[in-house]
Structures are given as structure tokens and as C-alpha cells.
Amino acid sequence: MTATTFTGTATFTSWDEEPGWxxxxxxxxxxxxxxxxxxxxxxxxxxxxxSVMHYAGEDRxxxxxLERLDARTAGGDEGSVVLRSEGTFDAEGVxxxxxxxxxxxxxxxxxxxxxxGFTAGPHVKEWAWRLDLAPAGQDGGHG
Numbered sequence: 313m314t315a316t317t318f319t320g321t322a323t324f325t326s327w328d329e330e331p332g333w334x335x336x337x338x339x340x341x342x343x344x345x346x347x348x349x350x351x352x353x354x355x356x357x358x359x360x361x362x363s364v365m366h367y368a369g370e371d372r373x374x375x376x377x378l379e380r381l382d383a384r385t386a387g388g389d390e391g392s393v394v395l396r397s398e399g400t401f402d403a404e405g406v407x408x409x410x411x412x413x414x415x416x417x418x419x420x421x422x423x424x425x426x427x428x429g430f431t432a433g434p435h436v437k438e439w440a441w442r443l444d445l446a447p448a449g450q451d452g453g454h455g
Contacts, residue, residue: 315446318385320353322430323438329365339367349379355443357383363397372402378413384420391419395443397429405433414448423447 329345331337347361363377375397382392394416399408409429417424428443 315444318354318428318443318445320351320355320441321438322352322441323350324348325350325358337367337370339369341367343367345377351381351383351441353441354386355381355383356386357381359395361397365401373400375399375401375406375408379410380416389420391417391421393417393421393424393445395428399429403434405431405436407431410443412445421445425449 324347326348327345328347329343331341331343343365345361345363345365347363349359349361351357351359359379359381361377361379363375365373365375367373376399377397379395379397380392381395382390384390394413395410396413397408397410399406401407407429408431410427412424412426414425424445425448426443426445428441430439430441432439
């Protein structure tokens, strides 16, 4: 595969956070979440994410995690890849940057590296994402 940019939309299909978030939860605090997403667009698939969040205030903090994306390209090729995520969140929404974890690609994503991410407003049901992939070691192939 040459350097390719994939775009589309994503939605939450599940979110399990511990300790649970609510307006009365103590801050600062650490929490962890198991989240599932549905991807549509240039990549059609699902992902499983494990994240740790640090709530610096009731509505702001940082998050880091790993996410395994299982997807099919528009051309019908299938594979999976693990994305390392780092982000921030506040009352205005969330911004997350992804980098491909080196050596995790299978099938259509074997040997690829890259980066991407998304920005989403607060309480949205769907948001746009972008993922740039290339053979590891080439421009865009950060892994």
C-alpha cells in the first residue's frame, strides 16, 4: 500500500467507565474505560478501546489508551491495527491523536504505520475521523 488517507465517521457503541462519571464524582481522580466504536467511511469496522483518564476537574482532563481497529477498506481488503491514543477533554469536547503501534497490523494493514485522530464536540453521537497510513518508515508511516 502506498501512503493513503482514510476518513469517515465514528459512533460509540458502548462505554463502561470505572469509577463512573457523574456530576458529583470527586476530582482530581483517575478512571479507566472500556469503549467500543463503530467506524464508517473509507474504513468500515469496529474497535475496542481501553483508556485511562485523569480528571483534573469535573469536566476537563487527559486520556491515554490503546485501541484495536478491525476494518475493511472500500476495496474489500480486511485487517486490523492497534492505535495508541492521547487526548484532552473539556466542556467544549474531546480531541484525540492516534499513532499506529509498530508491528500490530494484520491483513491489509500489515507493515503499516501512521497517525490520525478526531475532534468531537460535547455529547455528540457521531464525529469525523482521519487516519493516514503508509508502509512503516515512509512519510506518514510513523510506526
